[in-house]
Amino acid sequence: MGGAERTARKRRQEQMRQQAAKPAAKPAARGVDKRTVGIIVAVVLLAAAVTGGIVWYQADKNKTEGQTIAAVAQGAPAWPERRDGLVVVSGKPEARVTLDVYADFLCPACGEFHKRFGKQIEEQVAAGTVLLRxxxxxxxxxxxxxxxYSLDSANAGLCAADSGVFTPFHDSLFAAQPEEGKRAWDKAQLTALGRGVGISDPAFPACVEGGTYNQQLDAELTRVTEDPALHQEFPDGNKGFGTPTVTADGKPVSTSDPEWLTKLLSGAPAA
Structure with a gap:
């Protein structure tokens, strides 16, 4: 082999070594569409927010589930109490003023009424000044x-009256009033409240579960809503029956004045 051939051969070998020593070429990076990434992130975040919102809403809506209604008092009250048809009568018959209170255990305005005036009324019942119906x-x-729930709780209230422990049951339901439009208290929870306020009557659970007074209560709802003597004027100018409605000795009473009960009693004749 001549000198020129050996030189050429060495050159080719050197080129081959240099080529083998070069790092493998990386594939060209694909460009990232930032707008697409942004959309994907937004969709993921929105889905997470929606899912979280649904979970929160369901939890809030059903927050009464598995809970116990707290009893605010136990045992029969210090005043006489009895059921008269679909009305619970509390106090002494010789009281100077007879108050009739029409209310719904789910009605927010009724809950506010009880919060503001319930204790005052009960104090007057205990003093023998007011007969509460x-x-x-x-x-x-x-x-x-x-x-x-409105029907179940109304029926349960009458069942509690039959068992001689109405006022603590009534007051406990208003103290733990559920929110309108959400899950309220079921019959098992109402029955448990009965035990909590001291009802031991074995007829009470069956009365609650069976809806003993349901049909009569539905009929009473129709009667009072059609009774013009119980109609009041609403802020929108319409007239009709609403809860709470209060009458004193058969006459409608406006409870918008915080002193309505004091003024009513001050003008009542002595017994």
Whole structure:
């Protein structure tokens, strides 16, 4: 082999070594569409927010599930109490003033009324000044989820009256009033409240579960809503029956004045 051939051969070998020593070429990077990435991130965040919102809503809507209604008192009150048809009568018959209160256990305005005036009224009942007649009207039975709490609680109130422990049961339901449009208290929870306020009557659970007074309460709802003597004027100018409605010795009373009860009693004749 001549010198020129050896030189050429060495050159080719050197070129081959240099080529082998070169790092493998990387594939060209694909360009990232920032707008697409942004859309994907937004969709993921929105989905997470929606899912979280649904979970929160369901939890809030059903927050009464598995809970116990707290009893605010136990045992029969210090004053006489009895059921008279669909009305619970509390106090002494010789009281100077007879108050009729029409309310719904789900009605927010009724809850506020009880919060503001319930204790004052009960103090006057205990003093023998007021005879209280409580009418539980199931106006909002379609406004709980599931429907029916207004009727179930009204019936349970009458069952509690039959067992001689109405006032603590009534006051406990208003103290733990569920929100309109959400899950309320079911029959098992109402029955448990009965035990909590001291009801030991074995007839009470069956009365609650069986809806003993349901048909009569539905009929009473129709009666009072059609009674013009119980109609009042609403802020929108319409007239009709609403809860709470209060009458004193058969005459409608406006409870917008915080001193309405004091003024009513100050003008009542002595016994």
């Amino acid at each position: 409580t009418h539980m009207i199931p106006m909002l039975s379609a406004r709980s989820d599931p429907e029916g």
